[in-house]
Amino acid sequence: MGIAGQYAVEDPPHSIPGTMKAAVYRGVNDVRVETVPVPDIGPGEMLVRVHSCGVCGTDLKKIATGSHSAPRIFGHETSGVVADVGQNVRSVRPGDRVIVFHHVPCGECFYCEHKTFAQCATYKKVGCTAGFEPSGGGFAEYVRVLDWIVERGTVRIPEGVSFEQACFVEPVNTCMKGIEALRLQAGETVLAIGQGPIGIILSVLARRAGASLITSDLYPERLKIGRSFGLDNCIDASRTDVVQRVRELTEGRGADAVILAVGGNSLIRTAMDAARPGGRVLLFAQTQHGEAIIDPAAICVDEKTLVGSYSASVDLQEESVRFVMNREMDLERLVSHRFPLDQSTKALELAAHPQPSSMKIMIQPSSSWAGSIREGNPQ
Numbered sequence: 001m002g003i004a005g006q007y008a009v010e011d012p013p014h015s016i017p018g019t020m021k022a023a024v025y026r027g028v029n030d031v032r033v034e035t036v037p038v039p040d041i042g043p044g045e046m047l048v049r050v051h052s053c054g055v056c057g058t059d060l061k062k063i064a065t066g067s068h069s070a071p072r073i074f075g076h077e078t079s080g081v082v083a084d085v086g087q088n089v090r091s092v093r094p095g096d097r098v099i100v101f102h103h104v105p106c107g108e109c110f111y112c113e114h115k116t117f118a119q120c121a122t123y124k125k126v127g128c129t130a131g132f133e134p135s136g137g138g139f140a141e142y143v144r145v146l147d148w149i150v151e152r153g154t155v156r157i158p159e160g161v162s163f164e165q166a167c168f169v170e171p172v173n174t175c176m177k178g179i180e181a182l183r184l185q186a187g188e189t190v191l192a193i194g195q196g197p198i199g200i201i202l203s204v205l206a207r208r209a210g211a212s213l214i215t216s217d218l219y220p221e222r223l224k225i226g227r228s229f230g231l232d233n234c235i236d237a238s239r240t241d242v243v244q245r246v247r248e249l250t251e252g253r254g255a256d257a258v259i260l261a262v263g264g265n266s267l268i269r270t271a272m273d274a275a276r277p278g279g280r281v282l283l284f285a286q287t288q289h290g291e292a293i294i295d296p297a298a299i300c301v302d303e304k305t306l307v308g309s310y311s312a313s314v315d316l317q318e319e320s321v322r323f324v325m326n327r328e329m330d331l332e333r334l335v336s337h338r339f340p341l342d343q344s345t346k347a348l349e350l351a352a353h354p355q356p357s358s359m360k361i362m363i364q365p366s367s368s369w370a371g372s373i374r375e376g377n378p379q
């Protein structure tokens with residue numbers, strides 16, 4: 001794939017315009033590309049020119065359910081170049097390539113001291129905005145980064161690491177948190193159901209934790225990508241019974257742990273059946289409340305455990321940064337589609353209705369950057 005330009009910054013720096021394009025959420029399933037003011041920044045803040053922003057399942061959920069008031073500009077897997085800094089900012093300079101977290105804890109309050117970071121008042125505030133109620137702002141040409149994020153939620157992208165690779169810090173963090181919840185022991189067998197980008201990241205992290213992996217997906221295209229990450233033990237679920245195959249591979253027992261990385265509830269039963277007695281099942285993509293069919297005796301008699309994990313963990317921030325920036329995994333290979341900001345609605349549409357060939361989808365305002373920066377290549 002053409003990643004020339006991923007590492008370049010402009011010389012001399014461009015001048016910041018007064019208006020920009022942004023994908024504005026206007027209501028349920030209503031996102032429009034509009035022209036909005038480039039946000040002003042105050043002391044301690046910075047303005048980042050967005051290179052790439054990953055489309056995340058949680059963005060899609062907010063857009064489809066109307067869980068948040070409109071208007072807003074979403075997007076939180078953001079990488080870009082510092083375009084301007086406010087007074088007193090010393091940690092970054094214009095031209096620096098960075099990723100920004102959209103929220104970080106204060107590190108000092110009662111809740112932070114007790115490591116329940118999600119309860120920290122600072123953590124609950126979103127610190128990146130492209131206008132309107134702060135909501136991430138990565139689906140815009142520029143994002144304003146508030147002072148506490150400049151101080152504690154900004155990571156410089158090392159030389160040799162692409163903007164796209166860097167966008168994966170947040171999703172990798174959420175996957176690391178899920179793997180922690182499974183408490184894997186070295187040598188355990190893990191079945192990962194679903195080999196979309198998140199399923200593949202979870203599988204690689206489970207293997208890194210010492211497990212041996214079996215993967216399954218309905219789409220052979222995805223298994224092939226998984227294989228390129230060394231996940232060879234895969235089941236084509238379109239033609240093979242996954243539960244039966246997993247039992248065959250585990251002396252009839254079932255997997256020690258099963259990761260369900262496919263949304264919806266229809267595979268929960270399969271995941272539980274594929275786990276051995278006393279095994280664990282991680283629900284990683286079941287984000288909608290509702291009812292699901294579960295065999296209660298699988299939990300009571302067979303002592304199988306259901307665990308869940310959602311969102312990122314502050315405790316894993318450094319580890320996820322290291323994993324991504326040291327390129328322990330070539331994450332940019334998981335990007336299947338890159339859309340210019342103009343085509344954000346298409347990007348969101350495709351992400352909401354994944355195809356066999358669609359993996360991670362990026363919105364790239366940088367497709368309109370001058371000369372040396374990447375050419376736009378929406379696919």
Ligand SMILES: [Zn+2]
Nearest residue numbers: 056077170171
């Ligand atoms: Zn995300």
Ligand SMILES: [Zn+2]
Nearest residue numbers: 106109112120
């Ligand atoms: Zn705090």
